[in-house]
Amino acid sequence: MNQNNNFYLQEFYAKKFNELASVGGDIRRMFMLGQKLLQENPQIDLIDLSLGNPDLEPPEIVTSSIIKVLEKHEKGSHRYMDFAGLVDVRKFLAQELSHSEHVNINEETVYLTVGAAGGIHILLRVFLDQGDEAIIFAPYFPEYIPYISNYNAKPVVVNCDELHEPNLEDFRSKISEKTKVVLINSPNNPSGALYSKETIEGIASILEEHRRKTGQCIQLISDEPYSRIVFRNKTVPSILESYRYSWLIRSFSKDIGLAGERIGFVAWSEDKTKLGFINALRNSARCLGFVGAPRLMQRILPHVYHARVDVGIYEERVSKFIQILSEAGIKTIQPAAGFFVFPKSPIPDDRAFCDSLVSKGVLCVPGSGFGCPGYFRASLTQNIDRIEESAKRISNYKKDI
Amino acid sequence: MNQNNNFYLQEFYAKKFNELASVGGDIRRMFMLGQKLLQENPQIDLIDLSLGNPDLEPPEIVTSSIIKVLEKHEKGSHRYMDFAGLVDVRKFLAQELSHSEHVNINEETVYLTVGAAGGIHILLRVFLDQGDEAIIFAPYFPEYIPYISNYNAKPVVVNCDELHEPNLEDFRSKISEKTKVVLINSPNNPSGALYSKETIEGIASILEEHRRKTGQCIQLISDEPYSRIVFRNKTVPSILESYRYSWLIRSFSKDIGLAGERIGFVAWSEDKTKLGFINALRNSARCLGFVGAPRLMQRILPHVYHARVDVGIYEERVSKFIQILSEAGIKTIQPAAGFFVFPKSPIPDDRAFCDSLVSKGVLCVPGSGFGCPGYFRASLTQNIDRIEESAKRISNYKKDI
Numbered sequence: 120m121n122q123n124n125n126f127y128l129q130e131f132y133a134k135k136f137n138e139l140a141s142v143g144g145d146i147r148r149m150f151m152l153g154q155k156l157l158q159e160n161p162q163i164d165l166i167d168l169s170l171g172n173p174d175l176e177p178p179e180i181v182t183s184s185i186i187k188v189l190e191k192h193e194k195g196s197h198r199y200m201d202f203a204g205l206v207d208v209r210k211f212l213a214q215e216l217s218h219s220e221h222v223n224i225n226e227e228t229v230y231l232t233v234g235a236a237g238g239i240h241i242l243l244r245v246f247l248d249q250g251d252e253a254i255i256f257a258p259y260f261p262e263y264i265p266y267i268s269n270y271n272a273k274p275v276v277v278n279c280d281e282l283h284e285p286n287l288e289d290f291r292s293k294i295s296e297k298t299k300v301v302l303i304n305s306p307n308n309p310s311g312a313l314y315s316k317e318t319i320e321g322i323a324s325i326l327e328e329h330r331r332k333t334g335q336c337i338q339l340i341s342d343e344p345y346s347r348i349v350f351r352n353k354t355v356p357s358i359l360e361s362y363r364y365s366w367l368i369r370s371f372s373k374d375i376g377l378a379g380e381r382i383g384f385v386a387w388s389e390d391k392t393k394l395g396f397i398n399a400l401r402n403s404a405r406c407l408g409f410v411g412a413p414r415l416m417q418r419i420l421p422h423v424y425h426a427r428v429d430v431g432i433y434e435e436r437v438s439k440f441i442q443i444l445s446e447a448g449i450k451t452i453q454p455a456a457g458f459f460v461f462p463k464s465p466i467p468d469d470r471a472f473c474d475s476l477v478s479k480g481v482l483c484v485p486g487s488g489f490g491c492p493g494y495f496r497a498s499l500t501q502n503i504d505r506i507e508e509s510a511k512r513i514s515n516y517k518k519d520i
Numbered sequence: 521m522n523q524n525n526n527f528y529l530q531e532f533y534a535k536k537f538n539e540l541a542s543v544g545g546d547i548r549r550m551f552m553l554g555q556k557l558l559q560e561n562p563q564i565d566l567i568d569l570s571l572g573n574p575d576l577e578p579p580e581i582v583t584s585s586i587i588k589v590l591e592k593h594e595k596g597s598h599r600y601m602d603f604a605g606l607v608d609v610r611k612f613l614a615q616e617l618s619h620s621e622h623v624n625i626n627e628e629t630v631y632l633t634v635g636a637a638g639g640i641h642i643l644l645r646v647f648l649d650q651g652d653e654a655i656i657f658a659p660y661f662p663e664y665i666p667y668i669s670n671y672n673a674k675p676v677v678v679n680c681d682e683l684h685e686p687n688l689e690d691f692r693s694k695i696s697e698k699t700k701v702v703l704i705n706s707p708n709n710p711s712g713a714l715y716s717k718e719t720i721e722g723i724a725s726i727l728e729e730h731r732r733k734t735g736q737c738i739q740l741i742s743d744e745p746y747s748r749i750v751f752r753n754k755t756v757p758s759i760l761e762s763y764r765y766s767w768l769i770r771s772f773s774k775d776i777g778l779a780g781e782r783i784g785f786v787a788w789s790e791d792k793t794k795l796g797f798i799n800a801l802r803n804s805a806r807c808l809g810f811v812g813a814p815r816l817m818q819r820i821l822p823h824v825y826h827a828r829v830d831v832g833i834y835e836e837r838v839s840k841f842i843q844i845l846s847e848a849g850i851k852t853i854q855p856a857a858g859f860f861v862f863p864k865s866p867i868p869d870d871r872a873f874c875d876s877l878v879s880k881g882v883l884c885v886p887g888s889g890f891g892c893p894g895y896f897r898a899s900l901t902q903n904i905d906r907i908e909e910s911a912k913r914i915s916n917y918k919k920d921i
Contacts, residue, residue: 128765128794131737133649133700135671140803172600179596185816189583197582199573199779233634233782236809244670248534265807269645270536271672299534336532364529378600379815381634381782393529402541406666408637413814415586415781508696 139268143261145488146170149473153482166509168497169482171308173458175428184422185415188421194341198420201317202401204231204384211421217497220357220367222388229386230400231412234378235344237372238385239266239302241403242366246299246338247272253300254293257287258461260308260342272299273318276490282452283312283461283491287321294329300338301326301373306345306355309496310461310490311437311454316356323362339365344383347374348427349456350434359388371420373457375426382416433458436499443507447514458499461486465517469495479516481509540669544662545822546889547571550874554883567910569898570883572709574859578777578830585823586816597819603802603812605632605785612822621758621768623789630787631801632813635779636745637773639786640667640703642804643767644772647700647739648673654701655694657686658891659862661709661743673700677891683853684713684862687720695710695730701739702727705744707756710890710897711862712838712855714750717757724763731733740766745784748775750827750857751835760789772821774858777829833860837900837907848915862887866918870896880917882910888911 149169150154156163186226203209209226216224232238247253255263261423267274270406275298277290285303301322305314326337341358346369358365370383385400387393403408437460441451444462451462464472469485473495476483486494499506550570565859589597604610610627617625620752633639648654650672656664676699678691686704702723706715727738742759747770750756759766771784786801788794805811838861842852845863852863865873870886874896877884887895890911898908 126737126793127734128737128797129800131700131739132800133652133671134648135649136646136800136804136807139645139807140800143806174596174599176595177598182593185590186587189586193575195575195782197578197778198575199773234809234811236811240809244540245533246539248536249672251534258860262806262809266809269807270534271650272654299532334527336527336529338532372600377598379598379812381811392527396529399530399533399537399541403537404546405663406537406540406662406670407808408635408641410637410782411780413782413817415816416814419640463544 139265142264142268143488145470146261146484148483149477149484150476152474155351156477159168163480165480165482166501166505166512167482168501168509169484170498170500171459171498172500173373173376173378173428174500175376175429175432176424178423180423180426181375181377181419184419187422188415188418197414198415200411202404203397204412205414205417207418208417211424212386215424216367216386219436220359220386222359224355225389227397228389228393228399229384231417232368232383232385233409234372234381235342235368235383236262237381237409237412238368238383239340240407241340241400241409242338242340242368242385243267243270243300244403244407245399248299250297251299252295252297253302254290254298255302258283258307258310258486258494259490260304261488263302263417264282267302277489279312283307283310284318285322287318287325290322291325294325294337296333296335296337298337300340302340302342304342306343306349306454306456308345308457309459309486310452311457311459312452313353313355319356319358319361326362326364336364340368341365342368342372344373345457348430348433350430350454353455359386363388363390374427375423377416379415382412382420395442420431433499436503439503440497440499440506440510443510443514447517449513449517460497460499461494462497464493464495465520467493469493476513476516479512481512539559540666543665543669544889546871547662547885550878550883550885553875553878557878564881566881566883567902567906567913568883569900569902569910570885571901572860572899573901574777574779574829575773575901576777576833578829579824581824581827582776582778582820585820588823589816589819595893598815601812601815603805604798605813606815606818609818609821612825613787616825617768617787621760621787623758623760625760625787626790628798629790629794630785631798632818633769633784633786634783634810634813635773635782635799636743636769637663638782638810638813639769639784640741640743640847641808642801642810643739643741643769643786643895644668644671644701645804645808646800647701651698652700653696653698654703655691655699655753659684659708659711659887659895660891661705662889664703680713680892684708684711685719686723686850688719688726691723692726695726695738697734697736699738701741701920703743705743707744707750707855707857709746709858710860710885710887712755712858712860714754714856715855720757720759720762727763727765737765741769742766743769745771745774746858749831749834751831755858760787764789775828776824778817781814781817783813783821787845834900840904841898841900841907841911844911844915848918850914850918861898861900862895863898865894865896866921868894870894877914877917880913882913
């Protein structure tokens with residue numbers, strides 16, 4: 120080590136941090152490639168489909184509700200509160216969710232979180248010890264890897280089939296005595312796949328069977344930021360109805376367009392064996408520094424809960440994009456929700472494909488970054504003309520190969 | 521293990537979680553004692569000085585600023601943003617902090633966080649490995665213990681003197697090759713002590729000396745939620761000016777009264793050896809699920825930054841409380857900021873004292889909960905009449921002993 124000032128601070132970063140930070144490189148690499156290109160040629164017309172930053176504006180009722188609650192000038196309305204969130208808001212959500220999820224939920228079985236990510240973390244902290252395993256399904260949201268590794272547990276990846284539905288035999292084979300958590304994400308980022316009721320029930324019955332055989336109770340965490348922006352004629356099976364030890368996580372980042380405001384929740388079904396679980400989450404949040412979800416956003420939830428961004432816009436973009444690609448012979452599973460599409464890479468090496476696509480003016484992310492080589496993800500968070508143009512560029516490039 | 525439903529979920533909590541959650545019991549125990557008493561006798565007139573929930577309303581400009589930024593109806597203003605926060609807000613803070621902290625700070629050396637707690641966590645994640653040590657000073661904020669343990673590092677406690685100023689010889693003796701972080705909190709919760717410039721410079725010079733001798737660069741993290749609500753004639757020494765590898769953390773929870781809205785920041789001095797550190801924090805936040813500080817609160821910061829709650833109210837309560845206790849022979853170091861006081865316990869056993877004080881109608885927290893037996897903490901977050909009444913009850917109780 121240096122004994123003068125000839126060192127860089129990064130020499131003192133923790134090993135564990137460097138290990139965690141090294142994951143998720145594909146999205147960043149594409150972003151950097153795009154930046155480099157723009158630096159070299161600021162005039163370039165680059166269509167960036169790499170980042171999943173939803174672009175639809177929140178419904179107008181968001182602004183009016185914030186102003187309405189502020190104009191009440193209620194004393195104490197910006198103070199600390201119960202870590203779990205305002206009880207009135209939890210009661211409201213409990214009532215809505217009891218109805219929509221077909222299980223009993225009360226204010227002691229719903230917990231407001233700093234976005235969905237905050238919800239995942241406070242759950243993982245409760246259930247994961249060093250050396251434990253958490254099962255995820257490829258394609259997966261890349262941050263799941265550092266989320267799980269953060270607790271010194273090991274992510275175990277289960278493969279999906281051609282429709283991006285979990286392969287249940289592979290799932291069964293990957294459960295071990297170390298498995299503590301199964302983390303699913305349906306509708307899925309990156310694929311847009313909505314796991315069928317049969318799949319969810321299959322997962323549940325494998326977990327139930329495992330518990331009967333071994334006494335081990337595995338937690339099923341369902342990360343559902345897209346479940347309220349499904350396309351026409353689609354319905355999301357209720358995870359809470361399907362499996363007793365499941366935990367529903369949602370945010371209002373995509374369905375109400377409040378990604379920057381960091382508001383979400385965890386909910387679970389009323390159950391005498393889970394009594395007091397809300398206190399475990401309070402303690403977990405306390406230890407992780409998640410003191411509570413932003414209070415002003417909590418307060419507007421009952422007013423804005425039934426509002427939505429205009430999902431039809433996402434659906435139109437997705438249809439148009441897939442149609443153009445399809446005409447060029449690029450196959451894509453039809454997404455059921457959201458704004459991501461996950462087409463087959465026209466060449467087997469998805470990283471090479473995305474790299475060379477940059478020179479054609481389109482930024483996408485290779486499927487390898489989601490544990491699913493041979494595909495690429497496009498985030499359709501631009502207006503329909505740009506989406507159409509990007510699809511044409513990809514198609515033309517395919518024809519040139 | 522059970523193979524039927526005769527189990528409770530808590531049997532499946534992680535060992536690590538149970539270990540973390542067991543810390544910080546004193547505040548909770550007092551709270552439960554109070555709850556029990558109120559259940560047994562709902563008519564009881566209990567003055568709760570146990571929880572540190574600041575009660576002063578935010579200045580009016582908070583509400584008007586939120587409404588003002590909302591009424592601009594700016595497109596994209598609730599979307600995801602740079603994890604580090606909005607660049608304009610970071611530029612604003614950088615300018616303010618360069619002035620107030622007497623070092624150069626730019627938009628790449630300030631990072632907006634989900635409260636101060638979020639700031640502490642993203643720093644600890646960068647610097648702490650399993651088995652590392654982090655030094656804290658008693659009395660300390662109790663959550664520091666699980667915060668540090670969360671990263672499998674070990675909190676090492678340095679004692680303070682009678683004025684609650686760090687004992688520098690003890691500090692020097694507790695630095696080891698495993699020490700990666702020193703975490704200070706001045707003005708202090710629970711004591712209200714403001715570490716002197718000499719103390720800060722003493723800490724800095726010991727750390728510098730250690731680096732010269734060993735090449736080890738120890739990080740000094742300064743958690744300062746109270747530094748902008750100091751009482752008359754007090755000034756907080758600039759940590760960033762005193763030590764090159766220091767990290768300033770503040771929130772707007774106490775000074776602007778926005779505890780429930782979860783907004784704070786980390787700042788550090790411009791320095792070629794720290795180049796790119798903002799990316800480390802982005803990565804750390806990404807891994808911990810702190811996707812960003814609530815955006816609406818970021819947007820109002822430039823408008824509300826110079827506003828304050830009415831600190832004179834806290835100062836008046838503190839003076840009155842200490843005066844009454846003093847007349848009864850209970851000694852208290854005069855706090856320099858905030859709303860906490862930390863008097864000597866009238867009997868050596870501070871836990872026994874606080875327990876029996878409950879029956880006299882006052883809830884306080886024993887100093888043992890802050891690593892400092894023989895004292896008790898009172899949080900003066902009620903109006904002056906209640907504060908006066910509580911001080912009288914404590915004094916009367918003292919006279920009865």
